[in-house]
Amino acid sequence: MKKILITGAKSYVGTSFVKWVSQYPGTYSIDTLSLRDDKWKETSFKGYDVVFHTVGIAHVDAKPEMESLYYKVNRDLTIEAAQKAKKDGVKQFVFMSSIIVYGDSSYINKPRIITKDTVPTPANFYGNSKLQAEEGIKALESDDFNISIIRPPMIYGKESKGNYPKLAKAAQKLPVFPDIENQRSMLHIDNLSEFIRMIVENEESGTFFPQNSEYVKTSEMVKIIAEVHNRKIKMTRIFNPILGAVSKKVGIVNKVFGNLVYDQSLSDYKENYRVWNLNESIIATEK
Template sequence: MKRILITGKDSYIGTSFEKWVRQWPNDYQIDTLDTKGDWQSYDFSPYDVVFHVAGIAHVDAKANMEDLYYRVNRDLTIEAAQKAKAEGVKQFIFMSSIIVYGDSSKLGEKRVITKDTIPIPTNFYGNSKLQAEQGILPLQDEHFKVVILRPPMIYGKGSKGNYPKLARLAQKIPIFPDIENERSMLYIENLCEFIRLMIDNEEKGIFFPENKEYVKTRDIVSEIAETYEKKIVLIKVFNPLIRFLSNKFFKINKLFGSLTYDKEISDISKEIYNVIDFKTSIKLTEMR
């Protein structure tokens, strides 16, 4: 049995993973730790794995929160990894993000991240994650394995971020721009299975989990609408205006730009972690 400590109590990813591994009650024991309290006095020594999900997301990042982002996303991560190593934990798993590579492409352009792409964050959220990675990787040795996950947009029932915004939009609007783009995404249960395999295989290194399918923003909206038996008409008439405005408003590129992982780096050939396809994942996410 693997004993796993999740640092970051009540986090979306942490609670989802805990629920996922209940399918194997004899294989995993999960405990959670609230890092907002006196977590430093907690004994890590009984655990095989520390899964570190405590952190601040980028959803509402404000300039006056920059110091807090570095304290939580970088400093707390490094402290937790140092403590895990000192107390004999064998594996430390850190949830980083695709955001360490910067922003989506401009409209009409492709952006594919390969094994040779150098991380260049464009904001302090991404930089705090990258600095956390740089702080924990040197701790790795033959007795202490470090796993860094750089997932793209994670979605699923109860998720936060951009997906719920698209879901609300899909239920309200009758038309949507028909713009060509490609996005890597990751359904929460596919992520949970990936993490389980990381633990079972006692992996180390940097990993790039994603769904099998690249998706277009229009397809996400259309699939969501379909689950509510609603039809959205895709139109191109506003595309020239959207392209013009994308040069002035960053959020348009964030919505309609492209950002994908090369399939070569997101595949782990040992085992299959994409257990839910895209269409099914949308239905499960929007299930009432």
């Protein structure tokens, strides 16, 4: 039985992982630990095979006054947790990083494909804090302490945060939606949970880029969500010139309609972790 400690007692990824592995009774023993104050430092990590670190600030506006907090939580706390895990004899440390280490989405109509040769270029202190955390924990790796870094694209699923629920709301209310050609890498929470389970089971080390098997076109996804709710939503290109011009000045437009994908070869793994395709995942999320 694998003993796993999840740091981040109420994190979306952590709680979802606990639910997912519950279908494997007797295989995993999981505890959670909040790192909101320094009391966690008094907790021994001895006896755990894995520390799955999900603590981090993500879905908060990156306002300048929050910069120090981002580095404190995303970088410093990650490194401290990894140092303690190594000191207490834990064999593997799994860290939830993000595609954000590569910067923002491209403008509308401008492809952006991340390959194995793409160098991380964070666009803000959110991405930079994640990248510095990666660098800090990789320095701790040794023959008996494996570091697994996960750089997922946008994660979505039931009760997720971020842009997906906003798009789902739009799909249920708007009569029309912009039809813009774009591609996004996305990852359903169950696909991520299964991937993490495999990373733990195989005691992996390295940097990983899980994603769904299909790229997502934003308008197509909104259309599927609407159909799940028995709605028809009309796709229109009438707004495309305006959105194309605005995208060069308004970042949120690029987050929704810009391009940002991993080359699919980056996301291949020796086992199949993609339990849902796009249509199935949206049905699972919306129903």
